[in-house]
Amino acid sequence: MGSVCFSTLHADVLEKTSKHPCYSADAHHKYARMHLPVAPRCNIQCNYCNRKFDCVNESRPGVTSEVLTPEHAKDKFAWVKEKMEHLSVVGIAGPGDALADWLFTKQTIKHIQALDPEITFCLSTNGLLLPEYAPEIVALGIRHVTVTVNALDPAIGAEIYQFVSYQGKWYTGVAAAGLLLHNQLAGIAYLVKHGVMVKINIVMIKGLNDRHIPAVVKKVKELGVFVTNIMPLIPAPGSAFEHLPQTSMKDLNTLRDVCQLDIRQMRHCQQCRADAIGLLYEDRSQEFRMCDRPQDGVTVNNGNRKLYRIAVTSKYGKLVDQHFGHATKLLIYQGDGLQFQLRETRTVGRYCAGMSECDAEAGDSGREKIIEALKDCNAVLTMRIGYHAKERLRDKGIFISEYCDTVEAGLRYAAAQMQSQGAAENE
Structure with a gap:
């Protein structure tokens, strides 16, 4: 050519x-x-x-x-x-x-x-x-x-x-x-x-x-x-x-x-x-x-008031500041996209013990239990997540949102992402 x-x-x-x-x-x-x-x-x-x-x-x-x-x-x-x-x-x-x-x-x-x-x-x-x-x-x-x-x-x-x-x-x-x-x-x-x-x-x-x-x-x-x-x-x-x-x-x-x-x-x-x-x-x-951004806000168009259930990885409950594979507890929030309430804290095992393991294929029962513990959630909000964990959660229909800011802003962000994906798939 x-x-x-x-x-x-x-x-x-x-x-x-x-x-x-x-x-x-x-x-x-x-x-x-x-x-x-x-x-x-x-x-x-x-x-x-x-x-x-x-x-x-x-x-x-x-x-x-x-x-x-x-x-x-x-x-x-x-x-x-x-x-x-x-x-x-x-x-x-x-x-x-x-x-x-x-x-x-x-x-x-x-x-x-x-x-x-x-x-x-x-x-x-x-x-x-x-x-x-x-x-x-x-x-x-x-x-x-x-x-x-x-x-x-x-x-x-x-x-x-x-x-x-x-x-x-x-x-x-x-x-x-x-x-x-x-x-x-x-x-x-x-x-x-x-x-x-x-x-x-x-x-x-x-x-x-x-x-x-x-x-x-x-x-x-x-x-x-x-x-x-x-x-x-x-x-x-x-x-x-x-x-x-x-x-x-x-x-x-x-x-x-x-x-x-x-x-x-x-x-x-x-x-x-x-x-x-x-x-x-x-x-x-x-x-x-x-x-x-000045007066920054997240617009969530949720006319039917759908409730989202989102698991968050956070070290101290204030920031989305933890890798999914390193979390030993998950904060479970529920809300309509604008307002969220903490419903429970779930204790889980660590999905991975080191950097390489976070992207290794997850086949053991311990990891499967962690995935199953999230089956009632619409999404996981985390700072970072390994490829295999991400794919396994997606296979369960669980949305992944990677974010690094406050939990409050992250929850609204995840809800907006889910709505955005739904709108894109319907185009």
Whole structure:
């Protein structure tokens, strides 16, 4: 297919690209972007990724101080747009995968398009669900998509990915990496064919995929990709690769120079948080937390006065400040979405004893008892939760809301999320 033919792209796409700080090196010091963390779920587990940690001073993909409903994302966009003159791009980059929570992602985009039809949207994805959702992405008018492709060789990919969850089945090893790659390449080809500017992110892991990356770059060039972004490994605490050294800038730039001969390289990436706001080199996300917004409130449309029963993980009953897997008691609240009362405190065993166990498959009877203890609840409100626990609760019809603020605000937030999901599924 060859590289992108700019003469075939619409003038408005090229204009928006020139104002996109991630796609244009000239734009990153002029135009601001904001990432809206509305997609907490992920369908793969990368060995370099751990989304359990939130530190306001930490900047890496997957980190966020809050997870938003589409309605709150719309309100936050309006707030930031009013305060930030050169906001040009809205990105959805997790904190999980934008397509794994496609209903929330799509609803957020529609809300913001209604407020500002001229804003540029950008999605980041691992690409597993691209063949399924690429037509909808194009139909929504999204013209900038970033896909992370770390390997063409499934044997190398098997060293990078712990598992892939796809259409109700679990895949590991070479099978997982091969499936992911097949879907990535098919989705990228479709997007490029339909006028989408595709950027490829590649995490450089020295001794694992570094010598393989030039082959990845050549392949995506054939598909018509616009730019590649080779990024250094940031060893995340609690991840399988936490013991590996961070990729040096010298090694990174040497590889970028080699790959520059095939396709343009992005050299100004800041590996942004999932809630980043502002210029690339001036993240202002902590100025715009929804819990600090003047006269901030949660709108819950509950005309039939439905009662919600929500289990909360909290160390002292004031804040949603505990990981689900570490809780030994659950606070059970009941209310109509606006007002809640504490009904009981349930004592439970710890779902996991350490970081790795929180994402290990839960098969023992003790964990099953914890899940069963929540069968009368509509939702679990927690600071963080492991993938397997989350999926097991969802299998029981229990909604998961990850949040980090007061219990009172969190309960209203969870109720609004449940209503938002119901509205999205009925569209």
